[in-house]
Amino acid sequence: MKFSYKIKSENGLHGRAAARIVDKCKEYSSVISIIYNGRIGETDSIISLTALQARQGNTLNIIIDGDDEVLVYNNFKNFLVETL
Numbered sequence: 001m002k003f004s005y006k007i008k009s010e011n012g013l014h015g016r017a018a019a020r021i022v023d024k025c026k027e028y029s030s031v032i033s034i035i036y037n038g039r040i041g042e043t044d045s046i047i048s049l050t051a052l053q054a055r056q057g058n059t060l061n062i063i064i065d066g067d068d069e070v071l072v073y074n075n076f077k078n079f080l081v082e083t084l
Contacts (some may be wrong), residue, residue, distance in 0.1 A: 030066025
């Protein structure tokens with residue numbers, strides 16, 4: 001499953017937000033990848049996510065693959081709204 005999310009936070013995808021994303025993704029068995037500007041950020045690595053250098057107004061593409069992908073799709077969107 002896929003969806004896009006436009007970053008609203010002034011801070012963009014910074015260290016604290018990346019850490020929250022990594023922690024949240026540990027709750028799911030699906031593999032979740034965040035793609036920005038042709039680069040893939042793995043959601044098990046804070047460094048991988050911050051290396052994307054995504055800023056306010058940038059659009060992230062999220063790809064979910066796994067047994068609980070529908071759950072992730074429904075919950076992770078809301079989580080991103082709260083985080084980014």
